[in-house]
Amino acid sequence: MISLEKAVIARLTKAGERFEILVDPEKALEVKSGKEIPLDELIASEEIYEDAKKGLRCSSEKINKVFGTSNVKEVIKKIIREGEIQITTEQRRRMLEEKRRAIATIISKRGINPQTGLPHPPERILRAMEEAKVRIELGKRVEEQVESVLKAIQTVIPIKFERIKLAVKIPAAFSGKGCNLVRNFGSVLKEEWSSDGSYLCLIEIPSGIQQDVYDRLNSLTHGQVEIKILKKGD
Secondary structure, three states, rough: OOOOOOOEEEEEEEOEEEEEEEEHEEEEEHHHHOOOHHHOEEEEEOOEEEEOOOOEOOOOOHHHHHHOOOOOOHHHHHHHHOOOEEHHHHHHHHHHHHHHHHHHHHHHEEEOOOOEEOOOOOOHHHHHHHOOOOOOOOOHHHHHHHHHHHHHHOOOOOOEOOOEEEEEEEEEEHHHHHHHHHHHOOOOEEEOOOOOOOOOEEEEEHHHHHHHHHHHHHHHHHHOOOOEOOOOOO
């Protein structure tokens, strides 16, 4: 359960009755946008109130009459998905800024400047978002907004999403940690272990993180990794 200090009210008016619960504002908004989150990470308690500020609880009879069930967990989810999350202006501002920066980071990692073949830094993406007057939606997940933001900032800076394929060979001494590391970079298209214990794989990654992949694999293997960029058709 979350702390009461962090919780805000989620409110639903249904059949002329008011139902309120105490929730984590950010995670409640993620649930409204379709994400599944365990209840113990979402709510401060399983109490359902008529007035949370006054501590007036709803009777189980009223809950059952309006929702057609006395299952508290189901009712809580309905209140969050169908109701309103009472967040403050400052909470809204902070949450929007966090989403804005998260989107800029994703675009920076996935996109490149086609004129230079290099990624734009997140701060440049943020400035482009401001110039393009991009509007971030609090009720939508970050991933859902990436494509529309990309399209908007393409009117301001040269940028496109591009993916590349890398053939990677990691020596046996580092293959255990190495295989776990490459799986976090992108899609593993093929993988195998050679007779000497080394790990070989073909991965597809966003072009923007190419240097990061090189740096992290070289750091892990002390420069012993072998990486080859595959051309289209390879």
